[in-house]
Amino acid sequence: MTADAAENSTENSTENSTENSTEDVTEDVAEGVVATRFGKVVDLGLVAIVGVWHLGLDSMRVLKSWPVYEPPAVAAGAWLALTLIQTVGSVLLLRSALGARTARILAGAALVTGVVAATAYPPGGAISDASWAWNTVGWFGMLLLMRRPLWELITLLGANTAVTVGFLAADGALDHVTLSRLLASVYVTAGIQLTFAYLVRQLDDGAREATEIAAAQAEHLARATADETVHTERRRRYAYLRIRVEPLLRGLAESRLDPSDTVVRRRAAVEAARLRRLFVETDDTPHPLLHELRACADVAERRGVRVTLLSYGELPDLPPAVRRELAEGTLLVLATAVTRARLTVVTTPEEVAVSVVADAAAGTRGEPTGLLTTSSTYDQEEEQLWWETRWPLSPAP
Amino acid sequence: MVGNPMAAQPGSLSVAVVDDHPVVIEGIQAWLSQEPRISVRHTGEAVEVQPGAVDVLILDLNLHGRLVVDDIGTLAAAGQRVIAFSQFTEQRVVLESLEAGACEFVAKNEGRAHLVNAVLAAAGDRPYVTPTAAGVLVGDRGASRPRLSSQERTALLWWFQSMSKASVARRMGVSVHTVDIYIRRARVKYAQVGRTAPTKADMLARAIEDGLVTPDDITGYESAAFTGN
Numbered sequence: 001m002t003a004d005a006a007e008n009s010t011e012n013s014t015e016n017s018t019e020n021s022t023e024d025v026t027e028d029v030a031e032g033v034v035a036t037r038f039g040k041v042v043d044l045g046l047v048a049i050v051g052v053w054h055l056g057l058d059s060m061r062v063l064k065s066w067p068v069y070e071p072p073a074v075a076a077g078a079w080l081a082l083t084l085i086q087t088v089g090s091v092l093l094l095r096s097a098l099g100a101r102t103a104r105i106l107a108g109a110a111l112v113t114g115v116v117a118a119t120a121y122p123p124g125g126a127i128s129d130a131s132w133a134w135n136t137v138g139w140f141g142m143l144l145l146m147r148r149p150l151w152e153l154i155t156l157l158g159a160n161t162a163v164t165v166g167f168l169a170a171d172g173a174l175d176h177v178t179l180s181r182l183l184a185s186v187y188v189t190a191g192i193q194l195t196f197a198y199l200v201r202q203l204d205d206g207a208r209e210a211t212e213i214a215a216a217q218a219e220h221l222a223r224a225t226a227d228e229t230v231h232t233e234r235r236r237r238y239a240y241l242r243i244r245v246e247p248l249l250r251g252l253a254e255s256r257l258d259p260s261d262t263v264v265r266r267r268a269a270v271e272a273a274r275l276r277r278l279f280v281e282t283d284d285t286p287h288p289l290l291h292e293l294r295a296c297a298d299v300a301e302r303r304g305v306r307v308t309l310l311s312y313g314e315l316p317d318l319p320p321a322v323r324r325e326l327a328e329g330t331l332l333v334l335a336t337a338v339t340r341a342r343l344t345v346v347t348t349p350e351e352v353a354v355s356v357v358a359d360a361a362a363g364t365r366g367e368p369t370g371l372l373t374t375s376s377t378y379d380q381e382e383e384q385l386w387w388e389t390r391w392p393l394s395p396a397p
Numbered sequence: 398m399v400g401n402p403m404a405a406q407p408g409s410l411s412v413a414v415v416d417d418h419p420v421v422i423e424g425i426q427a428w429l430s431q432e433p434r435i436s437v438r439h440t441g442e443a444v445e446v447q448p449g450a451v452d453v454l455i456l457d458l459n460l461h462g463r464l465v466v467d468d469i470g471t472l473a474a475a476g477q478r479v480i481a482f483s484q485f486t487e488q489r490v491v492l493e494s495l496e497a498g499a500c501e502f503v504a505k506n507e508g509r510a511h512l513v514n515a516v517l518a519a520a521g522d523r524p525y526v527t528p529t530a531a532g533v534l535v536g537d538r539g540a541s542r543p544r545l546s547s548q549e550r551t552a553l554l555w556w557f558q559s560m561s562k563a564s565v566a567r568r569m570g571v572s573v574h575t576v577d578i579y580i581r582r583a584r585v586k587y588a589q590v591g592r593t594a595p596t597k598a599d600m601l602a603r604a605i606e607d608g609l610v611t612p613d614d615i616t617g618y619e620s621a622a623f624t625g626n
Contacts, residue, residue, distance in 0.1 A: 310557075312535070313535075344558050379567065386559055
């Protein structure tokens, strides 16, 4: 039961942490590429186009046609009003602070200003060198409504064109020639603006789609790696269970092993400690070795052994294989300790030394390994087993 | 400073105990009462001991939730021998106490014998290293740590592991006395690193007098003695 719980908690923690990091990555990718980078470039482009258009082209046209406006002050006022709208709109757009309401109000104000500007044109001059505001209001629509649904932009461009048609009709200037000039103008103004808006939208969607696919692939990869890791861990643990634990359980089940036999009990205690250590091996803790040793100590404490665990010195990161070997002797001694055990870990500048002193049986020996320097002595006078193993640290550069 | 407490009459080695738990004070008094040379002259819950009023001050490091390591520095600077006595055994706390000029560090779970030995040793300006302090010293990877010989390191490590100098002696193949010399020598080397304090200078001077170390072993000893006194 304890083992099950330990295994579950281990796996859950691994899987949860993988999931969280994958989500974070996906969000980062989506926000980083689409919303921020691509959107910023489009916004900057629009601000630049509208800036050049109004401050450059419009200013020149208004000044050139200055004498024909009736009165010129209206043209100047409309120009100033549009400059104001443009500045506010551009700043808000670049700060990503342009809300739906503000965008509509500013677009409406631009349209009204366009009407005011048109009142100052000479009669029949709604399509002429003097008529500067028509095209400008269209570009303002682009600037302000690009991030809004497309119909809002179409509505504005339609209304803007209607204003021109209205003024032409009022002046009685809607003859064949003017009509064809009107159609040509609509084509080069509203037509181009709509096409531009459409293309930006397509690119935007494309970029978003590409990002989403990339994010999905990254997530899939992360998930696959995590699954692979969990699977490998499970297989390793399963292999261990089959080799070491199964014969013991089988022997007990088939009554070949006697649970009251000291040797059998000791073997069971050792395997229990090994399993406990195995299950916490993949836990994410700052000091995995101490965490694993604590798990070994815990098993001994359940048998009524008083265990003291002390550690001094800053433990370095140790590979799992080294930790396994450092813990192996510990759990063998702890499994045979009768009443007390002192478990110490010391990290000196030269090595990591793990030691257990316990009232354990004299014969307890770990399997000799090539990696570590292990020594074990039985102190007759104090009737205790003193086991020690050391892992050399590479000297600091 | 009091003359030579080690050769003193019964009850002439005066001790003060400062701890914020009366039960601990009474426990320490009971422990020390079994040692005729020691008499407890003062007890209290705050560091309000006049430096020099007693030979040794046993000071709980955590008084009413506050770590009093800094007070050790002040007391040691005035020549007061202090034994840090604490349930906090983190490496940093132990090293800082010794660095501040405490004569010894004794963990509260280390028991009567270690505390009594620490008091007797401190009163004579001699080093005493408990297993806890040994683990801390051998695990010290600080930049200013003194250079210890391999026997000194082994003795400290095994003393920490086994808590039995007899066991360490058997394992090292030397006498218990030699093990004790290795351990004390390692401790004395710590008295000459970091900031200077009269308590540290006294310990160094006594170690040279006892032949535990030679002045050559202790680089910078002279300056430590001069600035200390």
